[in-house]
Amino acid sequence: MRYIDEEAIEKIALGAAVLGTGGGGDPYIGKLVAKEAIRKYGPVALISLDELEDDQLVVPVSGMGAPSVTIEKIPSEIEFTAALDKLEEVLGRKVDVVMPIEIGGINSLTPIIAAAKKGLPLLDADAMGRAFPEAQMVTFHLDGLEPSPVTMADEKGNTVVLYPSDGVWSERLARVITIEMGGSASICDYSLLGKEVKQSAIPGTLTLAEKIGGFLLDNKGKEQQGIRKMLEELKGYQLFEAKITDIEHRLVGGFTRGSAQFEGINQAQGRSFTIHFQNEHLVAKEGEHILCSTPDLIAVLDEETGFPITTERMKYGARVVVVAFPCHDKWRTKKGIETVGPNYFGYDFDYRPVEELQKERR
Amino acid sequence: MRYIDEEAIEKIALGAAVLGTGGGGDPYIGKLVAKEAIRKYGPVALISLDELEDDQLVVPVSGMGAPSVTIEKIPSEIEFTAALDKLEEVLGRKVDVVMPIEIGGINSLTPIIAAAKKGLPLLDADAMGRAFPEAQMVTFHLDGLEPSPVTMADEKGNTVVLYPSDGVWSERLARVITIEMGGSASICDYSLLGKEVKQSAIPGTLTLAEKIGGFLLDNKGKEQQGIRKMLEELKGYQLFEAKITDIEHRLVGGFTRGSAQFEGINQAQGRSFTIHFQNEHLVAKEGEHILCSTPDLIAVLDEETGFPITTERMKYGARVVVVAFPCHDKWRTKKGIETVGPNYFGYDFDYRPVEELQKERR
Numbered sequence: 001m002r003y004i005d006e007e008a009i010e011k012i013a014l015g016a017a018v019l020g021t022g023g024g025g026d027p028y029i030g031k032l033v034a035k036e037a038i039r040k041y042g043p044v045a046l047i048s049l050d051e052l053e054d055d056q057l058v059v060p061v062s063g064m065g066a067p068s069v070t071i072e073k074i075p076s077e078i079e080f081t082a083a084l085d086k087l088e089e090v091l092g093r094k095v096d097v098v099m100p101i102e103i104g105g106i107n108s109l110t111p112i113i114a115a116a117k118k119g120l121p122l123l124d125a126d127a128m129g130r131a132f133p134e135a136q137m138v139t140f141h142l143d144g145l146e147p148s149p150v151t152m153a154d155e156k157g158n159t160v161v162l163y164p165s166d167g168v169w170s171e172r173l174a175r176v177i178t179i180e181m182g183g184s185a186s187i188c189d190y191s192l193l194g195k196e197v198k199q200s201a202i203p204g205t206l207t208l209a210e211k212i213g214g215f216l217l218d219n220k221g222k223e224q225q226g227i228r229k230m231l232e233e234l235k236g237y238q239l240f241e242a243k244i245t246d247i248e249h250r251l252v253g254g255f256t257r258g259s260a261q262f263e264g265i266n267q268a269q270g271r272s273f274t275i276h277f278q279n280e281h282l283v284a285k286e287g288e289h290i291l292c293s294t295p296d297l298i299a300v301l302d303e304e305t306g307f308p309i310t311t312e313r314m315k316y317g318a319r320v321v322v323v324a325f326p327c328h329d330k331w332r333t334k335k336g337i338e339t340v341g342p343n344y345f346g347y348d349f350d351y352r353p354v355e356e357l358q359k360e361r362r
Numbered sequence: 363m364r365y366i367d368e369e370a371i372e373k374i375a376l377g378a379a380v381l382g383t384g385g386g387g388d389p390y391i392g393k394l395v396a397k398e399a400i401r402k403y404g405p406v407a408l409i410s411l412d413e414l415e416d417d418q419l420v421v422p423v424s425g426m427g428a429p430s431v432t433i434e435k436i437p438s439e440i441e442f443t444a445a446l447d448k449l450e451e452v453l454g455r456k457v458d459v460v461m462p463i464e465i466g467g468i469n470s471l472t473p474i475i476a477a478a479k480k481g482l483p484l485l486d487a488d489a490m491g492r493a494f495p496e497a498q499m500v501t502f503h504l505d506g507l508e509p510s511p512v513t514m515a516d517e518k519g520n521t522v523v524l525y526p527s528d529g530v531w532s533e534r535l536a537r538v539i540t541i542e543m544g545g546s547a548s549i550c551d552y553s554l555l556g557k558e559v560k561q562s563a564i565p566g567t568l569t570l571a572e573k574i575g576g577f578l579l580d581n582k583g584k585e586q587q588g589i590r591k592m593l594e595e596l597k598g599y600q601l602f603e604a605k606i607t608d609i610e611h612r613l614v615g616g617f618t619r620g621s622a623q624f625e626g627i628n629q630a631q632g633r634s635f636t637i638h639f640q641n642e643h644l645v646a647k648e649g650e651h652i653l654c655s656t657p658d659l660i661a662v663l664d665e666e667t668g669f670p671i672t673t674e675r676m677k678y679g680a681r682v683v684v685v686a687f688p689c690h691d692k693w694r695t696k697k698g699i700e701t702v703g704p705n706y707f708g709y710d711f712d713y714r715p716v717e718e719l720q721k722e723r724r
Contacts, residue, residue, distance in 0.1 A: 086525070157527035160535060163448070165519035173522060176538040 001051060003043040004112060004122065004206075006035050011213030016108035017308040018212050018230065019205070021297045023256075023280030024105020024131030025063065026310050034109040037116035044112055045121040049203045052097065054195035058123060059087060060101035061114040064135065064152075064174060065184030065254065080114040082153035083186045090149050090161055091191065099123035099197070101138060101189070103205040104131020104280070105310070110186070125201040127190065129328040130297050133255055133279035135174055136167030137340050139330050140190045143200040150174060150189040154181040179254045202328050208233075216306045226306040227321060236325035237358045239284055239291050240268040241303065244318045249311060255279050260300075260314055262322070273322070275300070277311045282345050284322060291361075292324035293347070295331035295340045296354040299323050324354045363413060365405040366474060366484065366568075368397050373575030378470035379670040380574050380592065381567070383659045385618075385642030386467020386493030387425065388672050396471040399478035406474055407483040411565045414459065416557035420485060421449060422463035423476040426497065426514075426536060427546030427616065442476040444515035445548045452511050452523055453553065461485035461559070463500060463551070465567040466493020466642070467672070472548070487563040489552065491690040492659050495617055495641035497536055498529030499702050501692050502552045505562040512536060512551040516543040541616045564690050570595075578668050588668040589683060598687035599720045601646055601653050602630040603665065606680045611673060617641050622662075622676055624684070635684070637662070639673045644707050646684060653723075654686035655709070657693035657702045658716040661685050686716045 004012075013027035013034075020027070038044065052058065061080055088095055095118070098111045103126040115122040127138035135147070147170040150162040160177050164170035170189060178185045192200075212230050219226035231238065242262035249258030257278050264271035273291075276283045281298035284291040292298050300309045303319040330336055332353065338344065341351040366374075375389035375396075382389070400406065414420065423442055450457055457480070460473045465488040477484040489500035497509070509532040512524040522539050526532035532551060540547045554562075574592050581588035593600065604624035611620030619640050626633035635653070638645045643660035646653040654660050662671045665681040692698055694715065700706065703713040 156531070158531050158535065159525040161523040161525075163521040163523075169518070169520050172542050173520065173539060176542045177535060180534050180538045 001045055001047050001121070004038070004046050005043055006038060008210055009034050009038065009109065009112065011210040011217060012108055012206060014213030014216050014307065015209030015211065016103055016105055016213070017310060018299045018301070019129070019209055019297065020104030020131040020308070020310065021280045021299055022277055022309075022311040023133060024102060024107055026313065027106050027109055030106035030109035030113075034112040034116075037113045041116040041119065044115045046124050046206060047097065047121045048124050049198055049201060052123065052194040052198055054193065056096035056194040057091070057093060057191060058097045058099055058194055058197045059084060059095045059188050059191040060127065061098050061111040061186070061188055062101040062107040063110050063184055064178045064187045080110055080186045081117050082159055083151045083188045084114055084118060086151040086153065086159045086161060087149070087188045087191055090151065095120060095191070097121050097123050097194070099201070100126045100206065102126055102128040102131045103209055104128065107131070108206065108209055122206070123197070123201070124206045125197070125203045126205045127201055129202040129205055130295075131280050132340055135171035135187075135189060138167070138190065139200045139202060140192065141167040142330055142333065142335050142339065145190060145192060145196055145200060147189040149191070150187065152177055152181070152185050152187045154185050156181070175254050183254065202330070220305055224306055224321065227301060227323065231323060234325040236323050237354060239298075239322045239324050240264055240271070240273055240286070241266045241319075241321050242268060242273055244314055244316055244320065247314050247316060256312060258311070262320070265319060275322070278345060279311070281311065283342065283347060284324065290349060290352070290357060292354045292357060293342045293349070293351060294345060295327040295336065295351070297325040297327060299325075326354055363407055363409050363483070366400070366408050367405055368400060370572055371396050371400065371471065371474065373572040373579060374470055374568060376575030376578050376669065377571030377573065378465055378467055378575070379672060380661045380663070381491070381571055381659065382466030382493040382670070382672065383642045383661055384639055384671075384673040385495060386464060386469055388675065389468050389471055392468035392471035392475075396474040396478075399475045403478040403481065406477045408486050408568060409459065409483045410486050411560050411563060414485065414556040414560055416555065418458035418556040419453070419455060419553060420459045420461055420556055420559045421446065421457045421550050421553040422489065423460050423473040423548070423550055424463040424469040425472050425546055426540045426549045442472055442548045443479050444521060445513045445550045446476055446480060448513040448515065448521045448523060449511070449550045449553055452513065457482060457553070459483050459485050459556075461563070462488045462568065464488055464490040464493045465571055466490065469493070470568065470571055484568070485559070485563070486568045487559070487565045488567045489563055491564040491567055493642050494702055497533035497551060500529070500552065501562050501564060502554065503529040504692055504695065504697050504701065507552060507554060507558055507562060509551045511553070512549065514539055514543070514547050514549045516547050518543070537616050545616065564692070582667055586668055586683065589663060589685065593685060596687040598685050599716060601660070601684045601686050602626055602633070602635055602648070603628045603681075603683050604630060604635055606676055606678055606682065609676050609678060618674060620673070624682070627681060637684070640707060641673070643673070645704065645709060646686065652711060652714070652719060654716045654719060655704045655711070655713060656707060657689040657698065657713070659687040659689060661687075688716055
């Protein structure tokens with residue numbers, strides 16, 4: 001057990017934006033609210049999966065919605081504890097531990113807000129090891145755990161409890177409620193016992209985000225030294241260096257969907273690249289050649305600072321380094337690929353691990 | 363207190379289709395399910411508002427969704443009791459009495475299904491005195507009563523509990539859930555105490571529907587004698603006799619919206635009429651002249667049988683009698699007109715009572 005302070009939040013926010021693979025919402029806003037919550041309520045205790053007791057009630061707390069809306073609609077601490085309070089009421093027992101459902105983007109920080117306000121410990125683990133756009137895209141779903149009951153809250157005082165028949169129905173019902181609530185909402189899904197979480201969650205991911213954020217912060221301006229350390233830590237690859245030449249995104253069905261075009265610079269001069277995204281980056285291509293695809297991670301980093309750029313912050317003319325990392329092994333199983341592989345998102349090619357794709361290119 | 367038998371259901375279904383003003387779903391399906399429920403579980407006790415005790419828990423049970431979907435997706439008794447069971451769980455007490463939320467269409471019958479299965483008495487009252495398309499269009503809303511908690515269920519095993527901040531948010535959240543559940547869902551909203559219901563509900567409307575249905579059934583084929591008796595009972599007006607020349611409806615935002623064109627026949631020969639609807643008929647016009655508008659009731663009846671025709675059953679070439687009735691006085695208050703008047707539905711004219719509009723025409 002250790003405590004998360006404001007410095008840790010700075011690093012987690014930055015590292016989580018890398019693991020957010022362009023989505024998960026801009027952590028800048030979540031960082032401000034999380035730091036404010038810690039100043040107000042005191043530091044948050046971070047516990048590891050090993051420290052979790054079998055019969056403790058563990059609840060993921062997150063924000064749902066399109067990142068481009070979250071920018072406009074700053075989440076408040078009240079929203080997050082409203083969903084948590086409703087869950088305690090529904091289950092008739094107190095929550096023991098909160099956790100992030102995903103380590104990517106703003107949702108790595110929202111449970112810190114809830115933990116601070118409720119005085120609860122935070123679990124150093126998540127259920128994606130990255131960010132994904134849909135609610136059933138969690139290791140808990142792969143392991144056959146039930147999302148029900150799901151509680152939701154908005155800033156207008158509305159709360160909702162869903163009892164979906166499975167993870168896919170949870171996503172469908174929660175998504176339309178989120179859209180109707182104005183495009184973003186706070187949500188607690190997959191409240192589980194400690195023993196279930198121990199078997200299914202991806203361990204140590206808040207610490208990992210903090211470490212990556214630390215590399216980038218400590219090596220800022222040092223000729224991409226931060227990026228190199230990060231690639232080493234995550235066993236990742238530099239895909240290309242490029243300039244953004246075109247960027248298109250629109251809000252469809254509660255998601256930010258679109259694509260970005262890139263023109264290579266430095267060693268990649270004369271080559272063209274594309275990234276497709278649905279909240280998160282899904283596919284990076286050079287012409288028709290796949291460089292990396294979901295569930296492996298794609299991150300777009302500022303060439304100068306090495307800091308990650310979320311899909312909705314990508315701007316024409318920006319000079320970037322695009323990197324890729326292998327996803328957690330749970331996503332490379334049959335059910336994992338069915339749930340988050342390229343076919344699920346409507347692409348007609350099969351998933352191949354980024355390591356394999358990169359080996360071919362050499 | 364008296365018992366509802368199969369014959370009463372036949373009559374209620376017919377009368378409720380008149381009061382449904384074209385919407386509320388085709389009661390034919392509800393009639394079949396309600397009769398089956400009574401055969402299976404025994405007759406349902408019908409109690410009047412006077413017989414209600416102040417501290418009894420009264421729960422409206424209804425189906426939500428576009429009528430054109432309800433035709434395809436036959437509701438089951440399981441769905442209705444699922445919403446009711448969830449409400450009992452949420453409130454931590456047993457329901458004492460069920461009631462229709464609206465007397466129009468299929469929703470006059472759905473509480474019979476739930477009452478039979480649960481062995482509960484049914485209240486001879488509703489919260490509209492007709493059918494309306496949206497959930498906040500109830501006398502309970504006019505009287506400042508809260509819809510929360512709202513329970514919903516579908517045939518796939520999903521249940522949802524909403525805690526909306528008011529009646530309008532209840533409609534918004536329940537509507538998107540209904541659409542996502544496939545276009546129709548069962549819902550329990552505005553669970554209230556007996557004393558609240560006594561002050562706010564419209565009394566005797568199931569008996570009224572049964573009476574109107576009786577007029578039509580008993581006088582079938584007797585040269586519109588049934589229609590005349592109905593007009594007398596409801597203090598209504600015959601607007602015109604006509605042939606349907608055009609009918610357009612589409613599913614928009616979970617509603618069946620559209621309009622029908624009519625060419626006058628008999629005394630109305632040479633004249634043209636229009637009816638606009640959103641699930642229910644909203645406005646009847648001759649050219650630009652308003653004949654009747656919401657919240658007053660407009661019903662389209664088969665010329666030969668006098669039986670009502672719902673919006674989704676209107677067919678090119680059908681010969682019809684179009685009639686109108688004054689709504690309950692609660693709808694003619696300032697808040698009533700704001701909630702269900704022509705302006706709410708996007709029309710740019712002010713509501714005038716059908717009695718007034720008809721007086722001018724003479």
